[in-house]
Amino acid sequence: MEKRELLVLRDILGTNKKIAGEIRAKLKEKGILAVNLMSSPGSGKTTLLESLAGRLKGRYRMAVIEGDIETERDAERIRAQGIPAWQITTGGACHLEAKMIGKVLAEVPADLDFLFVENVGNLVCPASYDLGESLRFVLLSSPEGDDKPKKYPEAFLTSHVLVLTKSDLIPRLPFDAARARREALEINPRLDVFAVSALTGEGMDAVEAFLVGELEKLRSAHA
C-alpha cells in the first residue's frame, strides 16, 4: 500500500458556476434579461414582482421562476397576474442552484423580455450561488432594520441593485433609509439603490425604467 498526496485545487462550487455561465450565455443570446431576487423571507420579493407584472404587462413579456422550501403559493400569486410562473420547491434547501434553473428553463418560452428568479427567502446562502442571472437584486425591507447590510455583507457585495422595500412604513419605524443606503454602498459602491413601496407604487417608476434600460443595454450588446 502506497500513501501519497494528490494536489486537486478545484473550486467546489465550480460545477454550479459552469452551469450558471452556460445559462447566462443562452439567455443573453436570446435577448432575455434574467434577474435574481434575493432577500430575507417577507421582504417583499413576490409583491415587487406582482407590481412589476402589472406595469410591464402588455408591453413586455415576462416569466417568473419561484424558489421556496415548500408550496406553490408564490407561483400562484404571479399566475394570478396573468404571468407564467414555475415553482421550484427545494424541500428544505436554503437556496436555488443553477442546475435547478436549467431544468425549469427547458419549459420556459424563449420569446421573453424578462425572466425573474425569486430565490428562497434567505439573506445568506443564495449569495453563494450564481444562477446565470444578468442582474442580481437584493431587497431590504424597512421592518428588517437599517443595520442589515454590514451584518450580511455577502448579499450586498455580490448584488448589482439594492431595493429598499416597504418605504410606506418608514414613518412608523426607527428605520434610517440613509444609513441603510450608506452602509450598503460602503460594502459595494457600485450598487444602484432604489426605495419603493410596491403596495402604493411609490418609487416603482424608477425600478421599471431601470429594468427597461438594462434590457435595452443587453439587447444592443447582443444585437
Add this chain to the structure above:
Amino acid sequence: MHELSVVAGLFDILEEKAREAGAVRVTAVAIRVGRLSGVVPELLESAFDSFKKDTIASGASLRVETPPLRVRCRSCGKEASTEEPLFACPDCGAPGFEILEGMDIFLQKLEIET
C-alpha cells in the same frame, strides 16, 4: 446553512479524483474556505463527517484552512489582507473592493492510498 450541498459538491470532485488516481482509500482532505463564502468551517466539518460514511473517504480527516481575505481597493489599487471585515481601504480610506480571495471554497489536496 448550505454546508451539506457544499460537501456533496466536494465529494463529487473527491470521488472523481480518487478514481482517476486509482486510490483504494482517501485518508485526508484539505480544503480552503473563503471568509466571504458564506460557509461555517465547524458546520462543514460536521457535514463532512456525516457524508463520508460508506464512501472511499470513510476514514478521512478534514483540514479546513481559512486564509485571510485579500482585497484590492477600487480607488487606489492597493492590495490589502485582512482577518476582519473591512469596509474602507486602510491606505486611502475609500470604500469598495475587488475581492481577490475570500469568496470561494477550494478542494486543495487529498491524501490517498493506492
